Amino acid sequence: MTTSALPPVTTARIAAQPMIALEHTSRWYGQVIGINDVSCWIGAGITALLGPNGAGKSTMLKLITGQLKPTTGHVSVLGLEPFANTNVFRRLGYCPEIENSYDDMSGRDFVTLLGSMAGIPANRLRTRVSEVIEQVGMTANSDRKIGGYSKGMRQRVKVAQAIIHDPDVLILDEPFNGLDPLGRREMSAVLHHMADLGKCVVVSSHILYEVEQMTHNILLMNRGRLLAQGDVFHIRSLIDQHPHRIAITTTDSRGLARRMLDLPYVLSVRFDPLRPGTLEIETHSPELFYTQFPEIVLDHGFVVSSFESPDNNLESVFRYLVGAG
Amino acid sequence: MSEMSGHTPPGALDFIVAGDTPTAGAPIADLSYRNYDGPLHTRVARWWIVSLASLRLAVKKKGFWIAAAISILPYLIILLQLYLQSGTPVPAGANPLMDLTVGQRFASQFFQALGFQMFFLFIITLLVGSGVIAADNQSNALLVYLSKPLTKGDYLLGKWMGVFLILFGVAFIPGTILYVFCLLSYYSEGFLKNEPWLFARMTLAAATPAVIHASLITGFSAWSKSPRVAGALYAGLYFIGNIVVGATWAIRHRGNLGEGVLERHLSVEGVINGLAQNLYGVVQKLPTYNQRTNTMERLSIDPPSMMVMLLMAAAFVVVGVGAARMRIRAVEIVKG
Numbered sequence: 001m002t003t004s005a006l007p008p009v010t011t012a013r014i015a016a017q018p019m020i021a022l023e024h025t026s027r028w029y030g031q032v033i034g035i036n037d038v039s040c041w042i043g044a045g046i047t048a049l050l051g052p053n054g055a056g057k058s059t060m061l062k063l064i065t066g067q068l069k070p071t072t073g074h075v076s077v078l079g080l081e082p083f084a085n086t087n088v089f090r091r092l093g094y095c096p097e098i099e100n101s102y103d104d105m106s107g108r109d110f111v112t113l114l115g116s117m118a119g120i121p122a123n124r125l126r127t128r129v130s131e132v133i134e135q136v137g138m139t140a141n142s143d144r145k146i147g148g149y150s151k152g153m154r155q156r157v158k159v160a161q162a163i164i165h166d167p168d169v170l171i172l173d174e175p176f177n178g179l180d181p182l183g184r185r186e187m188s189a190v191l192h193h194m195a196d197l198g199k200c201v202v203v204s205s206h207i208l209y210e211v212e213q214m215t216h217n218i219l220l221m222n223r224g225r226l227l228a229q230g231d232v233f234h235i236r237s238l239i240d241q242h243p244h245r246i247a248i249t250t251t252d253s254r255g256l257a258r259r260m261l262d263l264p265y266v267l268s269v270r271f272d273p274l275r276p277g278t279l280e281i282e283t284h285s286p287e288l289f290y291t292q293f294p295e296i297v298l299d300h301g302f303v304v305s306s307f308e309s310p311d312n313n314l315e316s317v318f319r320y321l322v323g324a325g
Numbered sequence: 326m327s328e329m330s331g332h333t334p335p336g337a338l339d340f341i342v343a344g345d346t347p348t349a350g351a352p353i354a355d356l357s358y359r360n361y362d363g364p365l366h367t368r369v370a371r372w373w374i375v376s377l378a379s380l381r382l383a384v385k386k387k388g389f390w391i392a393a394a395i396s397i398l399p400y401l402i403i404l405l406q407l408y409l410q411s412g413t414p415v416p417a418g419a420n421p422l423m424d425l426t427v428g429q430r431f432a433s434q435f436f437q438a439l440g441f442q443m444f445f446l447f448i449i450t451l452l453v454g455s456g457v458i459a460a461d462n463q464s465n466a467l468l469v470y471l472s473k474p475l476t477k478g479d480y481l482l483g484k485w486m487g488v489f490l491i492l493f494g495v496a497f498i499p500g501t502i503l504y505v506f507c508l509l510s511y512y513s514e515g516f517l518k519n520e521p522w523l524f525a526r527m528t529l530a531a532a533t534p535a536v537i538h539a540s541l542i543t544g545f546s547a548w549s550k551s552p553r554v555a556g557a558l559y560a561g562l563y564f565i566g567n568i569v570v571g572a573t574w575a576i577r578h579r580g581n582l583g584e585g586v587l588e589r590h591l592s593v594e595g596v597i598n599g600l601a602q603n604l605y606g607v608v609q610k611l612p613t614y615n616q617r618t619n620t621m622e623r624l625s626i627d628p629p630s631m632m633v634m635l636l637m638a639a640a641f642v643v644v645g646v647g648a649a650r651m652r653i654r655a656v657e658i659v660k661g
Contacts, residue, residue, distance in 0.1 A: 062655075065472050066472070067468065067471065067472065067654075067655040084476065084477070086474035086475065086476060087474075089472060089473055089474040089475070090365055090474040092472065093472075094468075094469070094472035096465070096468045096469060096472075098464075098465035098468060098469075102460070102464050102466060103464070104382075113374070113378050114469060114470075114473060116374045117371075117374050117375075117470065117473035117474070117475050118365065118473050118474065119365035119366045119474055120361070120363065120365065120366075121363065121364060121366055124361075124363040124364075128361055128363070131359050131361075132359075135359060158469075161469065164361070165361060165365060166360050166361035166362075197360070
């Protein structure tokens with residue numbers, strides 16, 4: 001038995017280099033495309049992997065977790081090729097989307113077995129298992145058989161096994177599935193803290209609202225291709241094809257509409273028939289609009305009761321980029 | 326605040342959780358993330374973790390203990406028989422139950438006991454082995470297991486060893502008890518001198534069914550998504566193999582036990598039996614009725630060719646383990 005010779009990952013070191021990198025990576029299943037020529041890198045912090053069903057999210061996660069080998073291109077995790085590489089697995093935690101589990105095992109036994117496989121020595125295992133079980137809020141139910149668990153409880157146990165060895169890279173496939181709102185908050189807090197410690201957390205999810213609450217850093221995939229990577233608001237600002245919509249509720253909607261139409265960067269103004277007093281404008285230059293709007297309001301004495309940008313969010317970016325909007 | 330609250334990071338949640346949430350009943354839970362600052366070992370024998378898990382799972386099954394208890398009965402019966410005979414010695418050649426030839430006397434008893442135990446070893450194989458990988462396939466556990474620092478080889482060896490150790494233990498432990506009894510009871514009659522390699526032979530003979538069953542059931546289990554299917558397939562191979570081989574031999578040799586010895590051993594059970602007979606060096610002596618002389622005679626049956634038996638055993642191991650290795654992967658790839 002030998003102790004790990006790998007140096008611990010420090011925040012300074014990981015900040016300097018991507019923790020996960022894909023270079024022109026493709027993976028084909030016979031004639032079926034998994035992912036196609038994807039290049040990206042993922043650093044410390046929380047990154048959400050988004051895309052509709054069949055977008056290639058799961059293939060990408062399986063490539064990162066070393067379960068699959070790329071057909072072409074390269075994948076590296078912490079500077080190493082992950083495929084069947086136990087040195088990578090020792091620093092990587094993976095929570096797959098699977099529904100089934102060992103129903104005859106207790107949650108504690110399941111986490112203990114996987115902690116042991118992760119290399120935690122026997123004399124530390126019991127304490128560490130108790131710690132992670134407590135972290136995921138399963139202490140009271142850990143000795144019950146998994147067969148009797150709810151979907152959310154199974155999810156918590158899966159997350160516990162993924163974080164038991166304190167991995168530097170944590171990959172979670174649909175981690176919020178089956179969790180109640182409280183569970184989602186708790187899980188989110190655990191992931192945020194891991195990110196604060198300089199770890200790389202990749203979350204694949206289709207619950208856009210949950211992702212938006214957790215991170216603005218996204219990877220958006222569709223049909224095996226990477227459509228966008230980066231901050232969701234920055235990505236939204238780059239989508240010229242769809243003008244930004246801004247909804248403003250004011251006591252003098254007609255007067256405000258007149259002023260708005262005088263602005264060269266405002267493309268259209270529309271009154272919302274469902275919300276009296278609310279007008280919706282479209283612009284290609286939201287930054288310019290946001291800069292000048294307070295001035296206009298103050299100069300003309302408009303009373304603004306609400307101001308929102310209904311399509312400056314993850315859902316809109318998702319819709320526009322995958323071509324459904 | 327719990328004891329661990331000193332670790333709580335800013336923004337982390339400390340709750341009193343109520344209702345039907347998972348922590349119901351636990352008044353305070355520390356949900357903050359805690360680092361693990363201990364060592365992570367690179368175990369040389371990583372497979373042992375997998376074996377241990379299989380062993381623990383097996384010994385939790387009632388069926389295993391029942392089958393194991395029944396399977397040691399042949400050894401106990403022979404032990405009892407020897408004990409009773411030791412009290413009432415009979416002249417050489419007059420004992421219908423025992424071949425008193427030097428080198429055969431005890432070896433034949435051990436071989437006989439293993440022969441009687443054979444069916445129960447097969448049953449135990451089904452009980453503990455059919456789910457060894459199939460249960461992981463069924464629960465998609467491979468996806469999790471193979472994301473840990475564990476190679477495919479570690480996993481396979483661990484699973485194989487889990488089945489092997491159980492079967493070997495079930496065959497070896499009663500064999501050892503019988504050996505110790507013989508050693509204590511017959512030492513003065515030249516037990517060690519006449520059969521010096523008996524313990525080694527018994528060990529190898531106990532390992533033979535364990536190796537073959539473990540290899541084949543691992544292969545079947547790896548290709549199944551349900552332990553029942555794996556068990557049914559292996560039982561099919563075992564019984565149909567016996568029936569086909571037995572029927573072919575009976576037709577070709579008209580049931581003459583002295584003929585077609587090798588042919589009679591070309592099944593899973595036959596190979597195990599053939600190897601065990603070779604390992605013990607036993608010449609079977611079966612009582613038969615001679616119609617011409619109208620007398621009972623003893624028909625001597627030599628063991629089948631060791632080389633052929635070894636080759637067949639090797640083929641079973643290679644096919645079983647090879648099939649399992651080919652099938653074990655975290656991700657099921659369906660090619661379009």
